[in-house]
Amino acid sequence: MAETVTLSIADSFYKAKDRLTAAERALVMESLLLFAQNPRHNSLNLEKIHNGFWSTRVNRDIRIILYPYGKAWIVAYCDHHDKAYEWAERHRVEVHPVTGELQFTRAEVVVVTVPREVEAPLARFDEDYLLSLGVPPDYLKPLRYATEDGVLELLDGLPQAIQERILDLLDGKPVVPPPRIQVQNPEELLAHPLIQRQFHLLQSLQEVRQALQGSWEAWRFFLHPLQQEVVKAHFGGPARVTGGAGTGKTVVAIHRTRTLAQRYPEARILLTTFNKGLAQRLKIALKGLAGEELPNVWVDNLHNLALRLYEEAYGRVHIWKEEEYRPVLEKLSQGLSFSSDFVLSEWEMADAWGLYTWEAYRGFSREGRGIPLSARERRSLFEVFQRVWEGMQAQGATTFSGVCHRVRTALEEGNLPRFRAVVADETQDFGPAELMLLRALAEEGADDLFLTLDPGQRIYKGPTSWRALGLEVQGRSRRLRVNYRTTREIGELAERTLPSQVEGEVRGSLALLRGSKPEIRGFPREEAALEELLRWLRWLLDQGLEPHQMAVLARTHNLSKRVGEGLQREGLLPQGLETDGEGVWCGTVHGAKGLEFRAVALFGATAGLFPLRTLLDRAADPQERALVEEKERSLLYVALSRPREYLWVGYWGEPSPYLPS
Numbered sequence: 001m002a003e004t005v006t007l008s009i010a011d012s013f014y015k016a017k018d019r020l021t022a023a024e025r026a027l028v029m030e031s032l033l034l035f036a037q038n039p040r041h042n043s044l045n046l047e048k049i050h051n052g053f054w055s056t057r058v059n060r061d062i063r064i065i066l067y068p069y070g071k072a073w074i075v076a077y078c079d080h081h082d083k084a085y086e087w088a089e090r091h092r093v094e095v096h097p098v099t100g101e102l103q104f105t106r107a108e109v110v111v112v113t114v115p116r117e118v119e120a121p122l123a124r125f126d127e128d129y130l131l132s133l134g135v136p137p138d139y140l141k142p143l144r145y146a147t148e149d150g151v152l153e154l155l156d157g158l159p160q161a162i163q164e165r166i167l168d169l170l171d172g173k174p175v176v177p178p179p180r181i182q183v184q185n186p187e188e189l190l191a192h193p194l195i196q197r198q199f200h201l202l203q204s205l206q207e208v209r210q211a212l213q214g215s216w217e218a219w220r221f222f223l224h225p226l227q228q229e230v231v232k233a234h235f236g237g238p239a240r241v242t243g244g245a246g247t248g249k250t251v252v253a254i255h256r257t258r259t260l261a262q263r264y265p266e267a268r269i270l271l272t273t274f275n276k277g278l279a280q281r282l283k284i285a286l287k288g289l290a291g292e293e294l295p296n297v298w299v300d301n302l303h304n305l306a307l308r309l310y311e312e313a314y315g316r317v318h319i320w321k322e323e324e325y326r327p328v329l330e331k332l333s334q335g336l337s338f339s340s341d342f343v344l345s346e347w348e349m350a351d352a353w354g355l356y357t358w359e360a361y362r363g364f365s366r367e368g369r370g371i372p373l374s375a376r377e378r379r380s381l382f383e384v385f386q387r388v389w390e391g392m393q394a395q396g397a398t399t400f401s402g403v404c405h406r407v408r409t410a411l412e413e414g415n416l417p418r419f420r421a422v423v424a425d426e427t428q429d430f431g432p433a434e435l436m437l438l439r440a441l442a443e444e445g446a447d448d449l450f451l452t453l454d455p456g457q458r459i460y461k462g463p464t465s466w467r468a469l470g471l472e473v474q475g476r477s478r479r480l481r482v483n484y485r486t487t488r489e490i491g492e493l494a495e496r497t498l499p500s501q502v503e504g505e506v507r508g509s510l511a512l513l514r515g516s517k518p519e520i521r522g523f524p525r526e527e528a529a530l531e532e533l534l535r536w537l538r539w540l541l542d543q544g545l546e547p548h549q550m551a552v553l554a555r556t557h558n559l560s561k562r563v564g565e566g567l568q569r570e571g572l573l574p575q576g577l578e579t580d581g582e583g584v585w586c587g588t589v590h591g592a593k594g595l596e597f598r599a600v601a602l603f604g605a606t607a608g609l610f611p612l613r614t615l616l617d618r619a620a621d622p623q624e625r626a627l628v629e630e631k632e633r634s635l636l637y638v639a640l641s642r643p644r645e646y647l648w649v650g651y652w653g654e655p656s657p658y659l660p661s
């Protein structure tokens with residue numbers, strides 16, 4: 001009878017499988033399932049190779065690298081034959097003599113000799129301390145004598161947890177040694193909770209099946225201790241989780257939702273976000289994590305949910321967007337001495353805050369609005385605003401802000417049921433109307449609101465004071481710092497575009513992966529940039545990337561359309577960001593919010609596009625201009641923080657003033 005094997009899947013395996021094609025990954029999965037049932041199956045050709053590692057055959061080319069540990073097999077790596085063997089040759093498995101952690105480390109330690117005049121940043125820490133942090137003994141001296149670049153080079157060969165501790169030291173943060181793991185045998189070690197961060201134990205065939213189902217992403221099993229903390233915490237009220245791009249805010253939102261669904265099995269939980277596409281992705285990811293659709297969880301983008309609730313409470317409604325209300329405002333405000341852009345932005349502010357009565361508008365602090373208004377001017381503006389709202393109402397129409405406010409009222413009056421808890425992702429782009437609605441959607445109490453945001457990616461709305469809205473998060477605010485998405489080279493470049501207003505809040509994420517330098521290229525004309533872009537995409541294909549692992553982003557729809565046509569002419573199939581096909585993704589930076597790709601090209605980081613000249617020209621006053629600039633910088637940050645491995649940036653004529661040199 002075939003034996004059933006205990007597998008422990010290492011995070012290095014999950015990272016490695018991302019470099020294979022979808023078809024190759026499917027074959028790897030089949031082989032692992034077979035291995036779990038019968039490791040000695042003839043077709044697997046299990047054989048011992050280097051450093052105690054074993055190899056098993058997936059097909060003529062692909063190999064999985066395993067390590068027998070106690071009664072289990074650790075699934076360590078997978079790749080094309082030569083690369084897989086090379087990896088095994090370069091790595092070793094050890095239990096750290098002080099921390100007791102199980103570690104995969106690079107076997108050969110690169111010793112970098114430092115010229116005397118260059119500072120070695122870790123020299124001031126003694127060896128015993130570094131050892132207590134889990135640094136392997138043979139890395140101690142090289143690390144202490146290395147330059148900063150040398151340290152980074154050495155860290156590449158160490159487990160993620162050790163990298164994070166050392167990077168924190170470099171950043172001047174105090175690092176407390178981890179508790180020592182004490183176990184009797186390998187089985188206990190593999191099952192130890194502190195080990196689960198890097199080695200995911202699967203004890204039955206069913207667990208193996210579940211783990212390999214769907215997208216089998218690392219984030220489903222391995223959480224950073226801080227991610228784990230916010231996922232599992234019992235919060236006394238609203239909690240806020242910030243972090244730069246790629247720090248796992250969405251991952252945390254999904255895990256938190258599952259935790260809450262289990263914690264409150266009889267209650268309704270809402271998982272929401274900004275747009276429809278992202279909500280769809282959340283839904284799929286949550287199902288992948290939980291293994292099924294959770295019956296007590298609702299997943300929807302906030303505006304869609306608000307619209308459904310509105311219709312439930314009040315009946316059908318037509319939504320007016322700027323194209324509809326702008327001309328009405330322009331017509332009604334003709335007699336006033338303000339520019340139409342100012343009237344529009346003032347009305348949008350009043351609408352967003354729900355200032356539908358004279359008393360509310362008159363008493364509202366317009367602090368931060370550039371143009372001061374006398375009481376009489378306020379009154380005349382309000383009369384115009386009121387006529388717009390009345391006109392809309394007469395036509396059975398309102399804005400999304402209007403929908404949010406009325407739904408909030410229905411919730412507050414008890415005419416609609418609330419959720420026990422609400423988890424919301426991408427909340428930096430929620431304005432006052434949406435944030436007030438979120439508050440009202442959740443019953444007030446423990447674990448009621450869990451909001452994630454990156455203030456550096458605010459691309460739709462201006463900043464809103466949460467406290468003014470009654471969202472008090474003091475003592476329940478956490479910041480994620482490890483950037484899991486991108487290479488250090490790309491992460492650092494992206495951070496240099498951050499608006500100064502938010503730098504303190506999100507700058508300084510730790511990107512642990514290393515990669516090639518991003519390319520920033522200037523061209524005389526758009527056509528020349530397109531030609532070079534096409535060459536770059538072809539080069540990526542030669543590197544083994546598939547078209548759907550690449551994206552070309554542009555500031556405007558028109559430009560993105562032109563790129564798509566260019567790709568098509570060259571035989572590269574483009575696909576929209578909202579689709580799910582096999583082509584190269586093409587779209588606007590706005591459309592790429594929350595997404596990621598192995599390679600990203602930003603086409604047109606050109607002056608006049610970042611910031612978009614038409615938007616800047618329309619800004620009614622200096623404050624608004626500053627806000628437009630902040631949002632445009634954030635947009636550039638969003639674009640540059642989408643790639644995992646490769647980034648290409650092209651401009652023609654003058655580069656964007658926000659582009660780091």
Ligand SMILES: Nc1ncnc2c1ncn2[C@@H]1O[C@H](COP(=O)(O)OP(=O)(O)OP(=O)(O)O)[C@@H](O)[C@H]1O
Nearest residue numbers: 218219222223224245246247248249250251484594
């Ligand atoms: N603990 C983890 N282990 C492995 N991968 C992780 C982990 N947390 C996040 N990731 C990966 O990092 C990437 C970024 O995660 P996620 O999208 O949640 O970040 P984010 O902070 O929401 O990013 P953004 O704000 O840019 O949208 C994803 O590929 C995700 O799978």
